[in-house]
Each structure stands twice: as C-alpha cells, then as structure tokens.
Amino acid sequence: MERLGVGWLEDPLPPEDLGGYAALCSALDLPIASGETECTRWQFHEKLRRRAADVILPDICRAGGISEGRKIAMVADLFNVPWCAHVSMGSSIHVAAALHLAASTPNFLICEYRGPERPNPLGDALLQAPIHYEAGQLQVPQGPGLGIEFDDDALAAHSMDAYTPVN
Template sequence: MRIVSVRAWPVSFPVPESERVSLGIGTAVKRDAVVVKVVTESGLVGWGESHHGRAHGAIAHLVNTTLRALILGMDAGDCVGVWARIYRFQLASHGMGAATAMAMSGIDMALWDIRAKAVGWPLCRLLGGAVKPVPAYAGGVALGYQDPAALVEEVRPHVEAGYRAVKLRVGDTPARDIARIEAVRRAFGDDLVILTDANTGYALADARMAMPAMERLGVAWLEEPFPAHDHRAYAEAKSFARIPLAAGENHYTRFEFHRLIEDRVLSILQPDLSKCGGVTETMRIAHLASAWKLPIHPHSAMTGINQAASIHLLAAIDNGGYFEADISRNNLFRDRMVSTPWSIRPDGTVLPLEAAGIGVEVDEAFLEAHPAIEGPGYV
C-alpha cells in the first residue's frame, strides 16, 4: 500500500449575518477547513481533516509541500512510521510546531481510513472497539451569546431531538453568562447536562465570579476559560469552585498532554483528532489518560470527516466520554461536502458508521467549488 499521492484542499464558505454566532473569541464570519486526500498505488483512497488553525491556506500548503515530500513512497499502513518520520523532521527540531501537528493530523486520519478500508472494517473495529452507542452533546459553533429566552428556544429543539447534554457559550460577562445558564436550567430541569465553554474569554477575576454560580447550577464542566499556555491561571482557578475544568483542543501531541495530566488541574481532556496529531496520537493520549482515570471528550473540528472519526475513536477506548455534535446551522462541511457523518438517536447517543474506514464519502466537486476565503474567521 505505497503512498503515491497526497493532496490538501483549503476550503471556505461565508456565514450569513443572520447565522453568525458570537463566542469568547469573536463573531464567526466564515468557516474554513483543510481536507486531505491520500491515495495508494492500488487505488485505495483515504480522507482526513487537518484543523484550519485560522490559516487554512498555510496548513494546506504545508501538507502539499514539505509533508507530502517526506512521506511519498512510504507504506500507507505504517501509521506509526509515517508519524515518526514527520516528527523527526518537523516536530523534534526546527519544525513548524502546532502547524505541523495540525497538518499531519489530516494525513494520519486519511491513513487510518485507508487501513480500515483495506481490511473492510469500520475504523472503530480496527482500533479495538465495536459499533456501539456513544453519548453526544449538542455543541459546535452554536449556542452563543443572546437573550436568555432566545437561548432557551435555541436549545429546545435539540433536547426534543434526543440530546441529554448541551454546551453553552460563556466568556461574555459573568453576570450575563450566569443569567443564560439559569434560564436553561429553569426551562429543562436538573436532568439536562449543561456544559460551558469560555473559548479563552475569561480573566481570572471573571472565573472567580462565575465558577461558584456554575457549581450551584450544576454545570458539568467549564471549558477553556484561559489560553492553553496559561497553566498558572488554570491552577489558581481550580480553587474557585468544585466545577471540573476542561481543556485540550489547543494542545498538541502527547508531549503537551503529559503536562496537563501531571499538573493534576484538569478533570476533562479534549484532544482534537485534527489538531493533536491524528488518530495515532489521540489513541496514545487516551491510553495515557486512562492510566490516570481521566476521560477523553474529543473536540470536534469543522467537517463531517473529523466528526465521524471522533465517534469511531470514542467507541474504541475505555475512557471515552461525549461526542461533540456540531449542531450549528447550515454547516456545509457537515451537510453537503460529505455523506451523513452521524445522526442523533432518541436516547442522546450516536453510532459509528458501519461502512469500511471512517465511513463518509467526500464530494470532490464541492472542494473545488469552495476555494479558500482569505482573512480572519472571527472578528
């Protein structure tokens, strides 16, 4: 299964003003993605997603030039060998750091797609798991800042669809954040699991004000109140309340997750298969976390490729948590670029796709019709 072709597409579409969501990092004005295709000499095709890193043209260019040249001719089934080669020449010394981790993630995901297709198994089975239910929460680029009553009405159809957990965006102001959480708790009762994500929008003073109220309201976790590198702030915030702290979507490779675990501050780890080094590295992170009895709740990237792969991984580890179901409106990367990646079931779970590999089909005409839109994705 020699690798004969590697190609990455940077793709974009604008978000209409009526559908823009404001988060702790700004208001989303477009959506970007990087889709990776790997082909073997026998014609097997694998698909993966590299996180765009808010510089999707640069990530795709890194795949199409340096990383492509490093791995052409290698065995597509040698995921560990391909990972190690990229690590040696790009991550271990003088490399592009986070950009390389994101770029290689899409390649690695595509290689696992090929491996599973080669044996005719769904990816979860090749990873050591089975097709079984995975709990999901309603999340993605959605449920942002709005009037509490409007937020309740946004949450309602997702609860009616079967979701038993939702993730609300915080990082606005502590008072407004708590008012929204209180409204959702009143509307849906104590049985609804409420998660929160600040998208790095809090200062320590904000967290000190918000976290005791979140604990009172039964919030199950506070995600990324601070930037990934601000280890001191996370350590200090742990004392503010008993609400679990979550992070990991902006940490790369097992080497960074090792510190997160050793610090004993986070209760929830959230690696992204399209950012941290791919399926290969997420499995390593999951095994490392398992030794510490820490759960893995992967952060989902933008397309149905990552989302379907994340479900497979969750069905194959012993410390798997929630699948982050992107319920944002009109996500073309989920609804049109690929075949259906997942469906919510009445009991609030999703199932891995049963087709060989990751299980989604990709429309290459869509990729060609949606070239990169330059500029920031959030303003």
C-alpha cells in the same frame, strides 16, 4: 455555576498557564476542561501530571490524528481523567474520526456535536448520508475506513480546478 447545570468550565485561562489551571482544579468542585489547543501527548501529559485539567479536550485534527489521539486518550486514562472529542465546527469527516477513536478508548466521555438542528453545511453536504444522530447519541459510522462515503457530485461542486498563488 453547578446549580445552573454547567457541566464544566472550558479553557478559562491561557493554555500555557498550567499553574493557574492546577489552582482552579484544586479550588473548584466544577470540573475544568482544557486542551483543545494542545497538539501532542507530551503537552497533555504535563497538564495531567500537574493536575491542571479534570477533563481533556483533544482535537484529533490538530493533535496528530487518530493514532496520536489514542495515545493522548491512554495518557489521560493513566491519570483517571476522561476525554471529550473537541470537534465543534468540524466536518463530518472530523466527527467520524473522533467517533471511531471514542469507541476504542475506555475513558471517553462525550463528543461535541452541533446536532441536526444546526448541521455543518459544507461537511454534511459532502457525504452520501449524514452521520446518524438520534436522542442525543451519535452512532459510529460502519463500513470501510471511517465508515462514511463521499458524494462525488457534491465534492466536484465544491472543488477548485486550479490554485493560483497570490503575489
């Protein structure tokens, strides 16, 4: 796979199979990336302690937000392991939060991003301006908070007036 330019093998086993992940990491030169389903720094610590990932993939929307994401990144840094921001289908809000976290951690490697040719239709439509992407790089949004501003009209167009429970 390395000859084909594959950067890593992502989540090839069930997340609870730490022994299998450790064996793959030991046996292969191709990095093993894992962790998009992990939710706490303690789960990542155990994975890293057992050398069951060469790259971790925390999803900060699933793993406790920016504060917990930073703790996860620091745990990985203790093991000299880089992290990739797992945002895949995430909205621009998710991407903006991940970029701010990435800019504040020394072991950040790469951020998943669909690119301007495949924008997230809902997430990108809710912002006044999309996150700036050029030549394969995303810029950390500037300004207060996450550095993004919502388009109030777009939010209103996608909002529901009331919630009706289903019996």
